[in-house]
Amino acid sequence: MANLILDDICVRFGGLQALTDVAFSVGEGEVVGLIGPNGAGKTTVFNVITGVYKASSGTASYDGNVITGLRPYQVLSMGIARTFQNIRLFQNMTALENCMVAQHSRSKSGVVGAILRSPGQMREEARIQEKSQKALEFMGLGDVTDEVASNLPYGHQRRLEIARALASEPQTILLDEPAAGLNPSESMDLMNSIARITELGINVLMVEHDMKVVMGVCSRIVVLDHGVMIAEGVPENIRKNPAVIEAYLGQ
Amino acid sequence: MRGSEHWIHMEFFIQQLINGITLGGVYALIALGYTMVYGIIQLINFAHGEFFAAGGYMGVILISWLASQGLHPYACLALALALSMGYCALLAMAVERLAYKPLREASRLAVLLSALGMSIFLQNGLMLTQGVYDKGYPTEITSGGFEWGLVSVSYMQIFIVGLTATLLVGLNILVFKTRIGRAMRATSQDKVMSALVGINSNRIISITFAIGAGLAAAAGIMVGLYYGSVNYSMGFVPGIKAFAAAVLGGIGNITGALIGGLIIGMVEIFAAGYISGEYKDVFAFIILIGVLYFRPSGIMGENIDDTRV
Amino acid sequence: MKRLLALIAALAVMTLVLTGCGEEEKAGKVLRIGTMSPLTGPYAADGNDIRQGAEIAVEVMKEQGGVEGYTDIQLFSQDTACDPKQAVAAANKLINEKVTAVVGAYCSSSTIPSSETLAEENIVMLTPASTSPQVTERGLPYMFRTCGRDDHQAPAAVKFMKDVADVKTLFIVDDKTTYSQGLADGVSIAAKAAGIEVLEHDHVNQGDKDYSAVLTKVKAANPDMFYISLQNSATGALMVIQARRMGINATFMGQDAVYHPNLIEIGKNAAEGMFCTFGAIDKDAPAFKNFLSKYKAIANNEPGAYSAYSFDSTMAYMLAVKAAGSTDPAKVRAELMKLDFVGASKNVVYDEKGDSGSNYTVYQIKDGKFVPYWNSLTGDKY
Numbered sequence: 001m002a003n004l005i006l007d008d009i010c011v012r013f014g015g016l017q018a019l020t021d022v023a024f025s026v027g028e029g030e031v032v033g034l035i036g037p038n039g040a041g042k043t044t045v046f047n048v049i050t051g052v053y054k055a056s057s058g059t060a061s062y063d064g065n066v067i068t069g070l071r072p073y074q075v076l077s078m079g080i081a082r083t084f085q086n087i088r089l090f091q092n093m094t095a096l097e098n099c100m101v102a103q104h105s106r107s108k109s110g111v112v113g114a115i116l117r118s119p120g121q122m123r124e125e126a127r128i129q130e131k132s133q134k135a136l137e138f139m140g141l142g143d144v145t146d147e148v149a150s151n152l153p154y155g156h157q158r159r160l161e162i163a164r165a166l167a168s169e170p171q172t173i174l175l176d177e178p179a180a181g182l183n184p185s186e187s188m189d190l191m192n193s194i195a196r197i198t199e200l201g202i203n204v205l206m207v208e209h210d211m212k213v214v215m216g217v218c219s220r221i222v223v224l225d226h227g228v229m230i231a232e233g234v235p236e237n238i239r240k241n242p243a244v245i246e247a248y249l250g251q
Numbered sequence: 252m253r254g255s256e257h258w259i260h261m262e263f264f265i266q267q268l269i270n271g272i273t274l275g276g277v278y279a280l281i282a283l284g285y286t287m288v289y290g291i292i293q294l295i296n297f298a299h300g301e302f303f304a305a306g307g308y309m310g311v312i313l314i315s316w317l318a319s320q321g322l323h324p325y326a327c328l329a330l331a332l333a334l335s336m337g338y339c340a341l342l343a344m345a346v347e348r349l350a351y352k353p354l355r356e357a358s359r360l361a362v363l364l365s366a367l368g369m370s371i372f373l374q375n376g377l378m379l380t381q382g383v384y385d386k387g388y389p390t391e392i393t394s395g396g397f398e399w400g401l402v403s404v405s406y407m408q409i410f411i412v413g414l415t416a417t418l419l420v421g422l423n424i425l426v427f428k429t430r431i432g433r434a435m436r437a438t439s440q441d442k443v444m445s446a447l448v449g450i451n452s453n454r455i456i457s458i459t460f461a462i463g464a465g466l467a468a469a470a471g472i473m474v475g476l477y478y479g480s481v482n483y484s485m486g487f488v489p490g491i492k493a494f495a496a497a498v499l500g501g502i503g504n505i506t507g508a509l510i511g512g513l514i515i516g517m518v519e520i521f522a523a524g525y526i527s528g529e530y531k532d533v534f535a536f537i538i539l540i541g542v543l544y545f546r547p548s549g550i551m552g553e554n555i556d557d558t559r560v
Numbered sequence: 561m562k563r564l565l566a567l568i569a570a571l572a573v574m575t576l577v578l579t580g581c582g583e584e585e586k587a588g589k590v591l592r593i594g595t596m597s598p599l600t601g602p603y604a605a606d607g608n609d610i611r612q613g614a615e616i617a618v619e620v621m622k623e624q625g626g627v628e629g630y631t632d633i634q635l636f637s638q639d640t641a642c643d644p645k646q647a648v649a650a651a652n653k654l655i656n657e658k659v660t661a662v663v664g665a666y667c668s669s670s671t672i673p674s675s676e677t678l679a680e681e682n683i684v685m686l687t688p689a690s691t692s693p694q695v696t697e698r699g700l701p702y703m704f705r706t707c708g709r710d711d712h713q714a715p716a717a718v719k720f721m722k723d724v725a726d727v728k729t730l731f732i733v734d735d736k737t738t739y740s741q742g743l744a745d746g747v748s749i750a751a752k753a754a755g756i757e758v759l760e761h762d763h764v765n766q767g768d769k770d771y772s773a774v775l776t777k778v779k780a781a782n783p784d785m786f787y788i789s790l791q792n793s794a795t796g797a798l799m800v801i802q803a804r805r806m807g808i809n810a811t812f813m814g815q816d817a818v819y820h821p822n823l824i825e826i827g828k829n830a831a832e833g834m835f836c837t838f839g840a841i842d843k844d845a846p847a848f849k850n851f852l853s854k855y856k857a858i859a860n861n862e863p864g865a866y867s868a869y870s871f872d873s874t875m876a877y878m879l880a881v882k883a884a885g886s887t888d889p890a891k892v893r894a895e896l897m898k899l900d901f902v903g904a905s906k907n908v909v910y911d912e913k914g915d916s917g918s919n920y921t922v923y924q925i926k927d928g929k930f931v932p933y934w935n936s937l938t939g940d941k942y
Contacts, residue, residue, distance in 0.1 A: 052443065071451070072449075083449075084444075090437050092440060097433055097436075100430070101436075101450070103449075104450045105449030106449075121429070124430070
């Protein structure tokens with residue numbers, strides 16, 4: 001059963017048609033790649049799913065519930081987390097705090113309990129901290145937990161973004177160019193990480209330019225060009241698809 | 252004779268130091284509200300001084316009423332403090348909801364004007380409901396103290412400094428050790444991102460207003476108790492001073508608000524004590540301008556801030 | 561375009577004609593009096609007293625049958641906020657309301673500039689509270705003062721210090737208004753002339769609540785008397801509370817602006833024993849008792865320090881109009897100069913300058929009340 005379903009999504013910014021009738025799905029255990037030339041509307045798709053932009057028409061649904069029109073924090077609490085193309089960590093917080101903050105919607109203690117340090121609140125803090133620690137270790141960041149994010153090397157920051165998304169305990173994770181700026185060996189590590197993420201039972205939707213990564217990890221690929229879906233299929237078919245070749249070479 | 256004169260100078264200095272810490276503590280508590288709100292939505296909340304005044308009024312009303320119910324004075328004080336802080340927290344949340352939230356996407360000037368309007372509205376509201384006459388605080392709870400020669404420390408001063416310290420420690424725990432605090436820091440750094448990690452920024456902004464106003468209410472009660480009365484326009488001058496303190500410390504920075512408050516308090520007291528009372532504001536603002544000239548972001552501003560809210 | 565201009569011109573002329581007719585009709589019937597006092601800001605308490613004092617006077621006059629030739633007496637109140645600029649604006653608003661007299665203002669720094677504006681329109685101004693000598697020293701024909709003058713108050717206070725309280729050393733604090741600093745300077749000069757040592761004359765700012773720094777100086781100087789010249793009774797109360805808490809043992813003395821029930825209400829024990837100079841008001845006199853009962857009944861609170869002066873100022877003007885049979889300023893002035901009536905505050909008689917004499921008395925706060933202590937005119941204790 002498909003988890004995340006996009007149904008004829010259209011997005012217009014003034015006169016500009018950013019997305020036209022985009023429709024695809026991300027199912028259980030899948031790693032779906034979303035590719036296309038620059039400006040094809042890939043990040044716009046992410047922004048529509050996560051509630052940053054509103055779709056002009058069409059709906060997105062998740063587990064049978066419509067999510068278009070929800071606020072970003074509500075989308076997250078449904079189990080969809082994301083990372084950013086240009087890293088958007090909380091630069092002044094430590095790696096651990098970055099992960100802890102991501103569990104905001106999974107915890108509930110209020111102001112009064114927090115100030116009084118009630119036992120319930122202390123237990124919750126401990127639980128959040130433990131999960132964050134695990135997420136960091138999963139992404140190989142176990143030894144930099146107390147480092148301030150802005151002091152981490154670039155590759156670590158990329159991984160911290162994924163760790164933060166994982167810390168919110170998503171069922172689906174949206175990765176926006178996770179391999180951008182990574183060297184070949186770091187890209188290999190990333191591919192391993194993505195494989196292990198799917199082993200946790202988390203579905204992945206990934207925008208990526210690095211074809212080696214895309215072809216290596218994706219079970220299915222969706223191709224966008226100028227906001228229109230031009231192809232969808234398994235990696236081998238996409239590689240041979242003339243429309244895709246045209247879109248990439250034609251520019 | 253020389254020795255004793257030396258002692259008088261020493262005692263004079265110590266007394267002024269104590270005066271400065273007390274006044275600085277009050278400024279710091281008010282400055283925190285400015286700085287927290289600025290940190291989270293980059294708004295100078297001109298109405299903040301009115302929360303201070305409203306807290307002072309609520310305090311005297313509650314203390315008198317509770318005392319008439321036969322409660323022990325200290326119990327009255329504690330209860331009045333808690334209730335006034337709660338009241339002002341709710342008031343601030345309402346103000347935010349009414350006057351600032353609808354303007355979240357508007358230009359900063361629009362919000363600033365809305366804040367100014369809110370300040371006038373609240374001040375006149377206080378005037379119309381509470382009257383133009385000063386309201387005296389009961390002085391019985393606040394009398395007494397220690398005395399060594401020229402130096403006298405009243406229980407009230409100890410209470411003010413103690414309560415200020417307690418509230419600051421509480422605030423620090425809240426901001427740095429709890430999930431709400433993390434969410435506040437996250438929202439102040441990147442509102443879009445914090446929404447994407449699941450934080451309802453409107454709620455966090457509302458909580459920030461509430462906390463700032465709660466602290467201002469506590470300051471209002473302390474001022475009422477310490478100085479003896481409250482009136483409807485009392486928020487204006489301390490509001491300006493506390494705003495200066497927040498800017499001096501580096502607006503948006505909690506530690507900065509504390510340092511700024513203490514500096515402004517000290518400078519005022521020492522300028523009045525050693526030069527003349529009429530120049531104390533001049534010196535306070537000279538220090539402010541001087542610091543901003545060399546460090547435009549304030550003492551603890553931006554570049555070294557991991558304490559920003 | 562031309563037609564549009566013509567239309568606008570026609571409309572404008574019509575408006576003028578219409579309002580002109582309206583005024584003519586009204587002017588014959590309603591006596592319009594303005595009040596100016598700080599209704600907002602730190603001095604709103606005194607400002608309110610002044611407005612209420614005038615309101616009570618109008619009520620009393622109406623009860624007594626009003627002023628002949630006028631169907632009604634209307635009061636127009638404006639806020640000065642004790643700010644010179646706002647005071648001038650308030651004066652202009654009252655001119656637009658077509659008042660023929662103004663009772664006010666409170667702060668001398670408001671009264672002086674606004675009186676210039678009113679003088680241009682020949683509007684009578686009667687101040688119930690501004691004690692700066694300047695108010696009546698500028699030769700304005702329609703400026704009257706029902707309260708006393710600071711150049712009488714300062715010598716009275718110093719005479720009391722020297723002759724009665726046996727003061728050798730003095731510490732003076734003011735809050736830098738035209739009135740409060742002017743009076744404090746006067747006290748300082750008179751005290752030096754009388755051989756009293758002025759240890760220091762310091763200043764605080766309006767709006768301050770914290771006086772600890774200056775009070776620490778007072779404590780270190782240890783004067784016989786601490787003279788407090790503040791613009792407001794509530795701030796005066798704050799100062800005495802903080803001074804007593806700090807353990808200052810000097811005798812406190814204040815002036816007419818801190819003389820107010822508020823000082824006792826807020827200052828409580830700290831204010832006990834303090835002296836204040838204020839015009840002698842005989843609270844047992846029938847005129848005052850009559851005023852007091854009316855005031856309590858109508859305003860529903862106790863009169864403040866200047867309520868009685870405001871009442872008398874308003875009453876004086878209405879009596880003068882009654883006698884003159886018109887609001888013509890020259891005729892009213894002539895009647896005011898002839899006036900001699902027993903008011904709530906004193907026997908009101910204006911001299912050539914517009915002053916009505918000072919009768920400063922030293923009051924002491926005893927058991928939560930202002931009690932007359934020493935009369936500066938006779939030099940006797942009560």
